[in-house]
Amino acid sequence: MVALPKPAIKNISPFILNQGSAGLNPQSEIPLIDLSKLDAKHAIVKACEDFGFFKIVNHGVPLDFISNLESEAVGFFSLPSSEKEKAGPANPFGYGNKKIGPNGDVGWVEYLLLKTDPSSNLNELPTGFGNNPEKFRSAINDYISAVKKMGCEILELMADGLKIQQRNVLSKLLMDEQSDSVFRLNHYPPCPELNQASGDGATPPNMIGFGEHTDPQIISILRSNNISGLQISTRDGSWIPVPPDQTSFFINVGDSLQVMTNGRFKSVRHRVIASGSKSRLSMIYFGGPPLSERIVPLPALVKGTESLYKEFTWFEYKKSAYSSRLSDNRLALFQRIAAS
Numbered sequence: 001m002v003a004l005p006k007p008a009i010k011n012i013s014p015f016i017l018n019q020g021s022a023g024l025n026p027q028s029e030i031p032l033i034d035l036s037k038l039d040a041k042h043a044i045v046k047a048c049e050d051f052g053f054f055k056i057v058n059h060g061v062p063l064d065f066i067s068n069l070e071s072e073a074v075g076f077f078s079l080p081s082s083e084k085e086k087a088g089p090a091n092p093f094g095y096g097n098k099k100i101g102p103n104g105d106v107g108w109v110e111y112l113l114l115k116t117d118p119s120s121n122l123n124e125l126p127t128g129f130g131n132n133p134e135k136f137r138s139a140i141n142d143y144i145s146a147v148k149k150m151g152c153e154i155l156e157l158m159a160d161g162l163k164i165q166q167r168n169v170l171s172k173l174l175m176d177e178q179s180d181s182v183f184r185l186n187h188y189p190p191c192p193e194l195n196q197a198s199g200d201g202a203t204p205p206n207m208i209g210f211g212e213h214t215d216p217q218i219i220s221i222l223r224s225n226n227i228s229g230l231q232i233s234t235r236d237g238s239w240i241p242v243p244p245d246q247t248s249f250f251i252n253v254g255d256s257l258q259v260m261t262n263g264r265f266k267s268v269r270h271r272v273i274a275s276g277s278k279s280r281l282s283m284i285y286f287g288g289p290p291l292s293e294r295i296v297p298l299p300a301l302v303k304g305t306e307s308l309y310k311e312f313t314w315f316e317y318k319k320s321a322y323s324s325r326l327s328d329n330r331l332a333l334f335q336r337i338a339a340s
Contacts, residue, residue, distance in 0.1 A: 016207065030232075030242055030250075034058050035153065041161035044154065048261075052253035052268030053232050056154070059249055061146045066223060066247070069139040073281055076136065077110060077187040087112065092322075093182075100210065105326045108207045108274040109188050116144050116181040116285070144183055147221050147249075147285045148174060154251060155219065155287075162261070164300045170260070173218060178290035180314060181217070186210065186282045188229060188274035209274030213326040214267040216317060217288040218260070220252035224282040233269040255331050256289065256317070259309045262297035267331075291315040310334050 031047035031054040033040055047054035076084065081097075088095035090113055097110045152171035159167040174181060188209040209229055223246070224230065230242040230250075242250065258267045274280060289295070293314045297307050312334055321330045 030055050030240070032057065035060070035150075035157075041157040044157050045161035048158065048253050048257075048265040051232065051234070052258075052266045053270070054251050055245065056150075056249045056251060059150050060153075061143075061150055061249070063247065065139075065143045065146050069143040069283060070225060070281060072136045072139045073112075073185050073187070073283070076112070076185075077281070084110070100326060101322065103323070103325050105211055106208075107210045107272075108191060109186055109209050109272070111187065112185040114140065114183045114185075116148070116179075116183050140183065143283070144285060147223075148181070148287070150249070151219060151221050151285065151287050162264075162301065164298065169298060170218065170257070173289040173293060174287045176290050178292070180288040180291050180318070182286045182288065184284045184286065186272075186280075186284070188227075188272060188280040188282075190277045190279055191274065192277060206273045207275050209272035209280070211326045212269055212271040214269050214330065215252050215254040215286060216256065216321040216330060217254040217286040218256045219254055219287045221285040221287070222250040222252065222282060223248075223284075224280060227278050227280040229272045229274055229280045230282075231271050231273060233271075235266075239271075254286075255321075256295050256314065258331065259295050259334070260298050260301075262301050262305065263308045264301060288318075289314045291318070306336070308336055310336055 031043065031051055033043045033047060033054050034057050036058040037043075044054065084095050085097075086095075088097070090096035090111070092101075093113050093115060095110070095112055098106050098108070100107050100109070152168075152174055155170035155174070156167045159169055159171075168175075173179060186209075191207050212233065222230075224244055226244050226246040228241060228244050230244070231239045232242060233239055252270065253265045253267050255267045257265055272280070272282075291314055294311055295309075295314055295317060296311045297309065309331070317330075317334070320333060324330055
């Protein structure tokens with residue numbers, strides 16, 4: 001893969017992570033869930049309660065769908081900047097470089113943000129995809145279709161584990177024709193300057209690839225190449241590095257699912273560190289509800305208790321989240337009482 005243009009050290013300070021805030025706890029184990037096991041539904045619920053994050057194996061997504069899309073993505077991000085920029089600027093869809101959102105957040109990352117509707121995917125981005133945009137489009141649609149199916153299965157297992165009679169109460173939001181799901185390809189280029197930043201032999205600083213945040217949607221389904229960098233925050237505020245696994249998927253609880261479970265599940269705060277000499281490529285499907293969907297705790301989960309959140313639509317929450325900074329507690333504006 002090709003790196004972004006090399007900046008001078010004096011120009012990369014906004015991307016440097018304060019080492020004192022790292023607080024890494026490498027001893028904690030990421031929950032591993034085998035979708036083929038009978039107890040998967042209970043393991044999913046426990047992982048969502050304890051971490052808001054888990055790893056999936058035996059997921060059923062064809063490996064050639066994964067490898068085909070990675071190959072196409074590598075080809076795109078290896079294009080000259082002038083070619084990639086034909087697919088941008090991201091507003092919000094399209095190609096973006098370093099700037100994350102409209103509110104000043106930056107990261108050592110370039111990305112493509114796309115719609116998940118096969119009829120519109122890439123149609124608004126006719127250039128900037130190399131010699132065969134149709135091949136790229138096909139790889140994206142195959143991958144999204146398979147990952148969406150897996151995501152719905154996971155949401156139905158969640159409902160089973162929560163003993164909700166309507167097991168498609170969550171999955172139907174992703175299956176809805178008006179579902180506001182999106183798909184993102186992130187590329188974190190190597191930054192060799194970091195290895196030169198400390199001439200005294202001390203550990204070089206880390207580069208912020210994508211700053212700490214929670215995802216506003218229902219769930220996020222992540223797959224990356226075999227390069228480390230992802231970290232999640234535990235309930236005590238320490239950070240856990242997530243070992244990469246290019247054949248498996250990682251699932252994030254999003255803010256909307258936290259609300260719909262009335263705080264029983266917690267959306268996971270996470271970040272990406274880009275450092276060293278290797279490129280990291282990640283693919284994320286963000287499963288979102290229709291814009292008009294009312295986001296409220298599910299009735300089966302508030303019996304005998306009070307709702308922790310005010311009622312809002314996904315459009316209202318998305319608009320609020322988009323106007324905030326990455327690290328903001330976006331749900332704070334919608335809380336009735338503090339979640340435990």
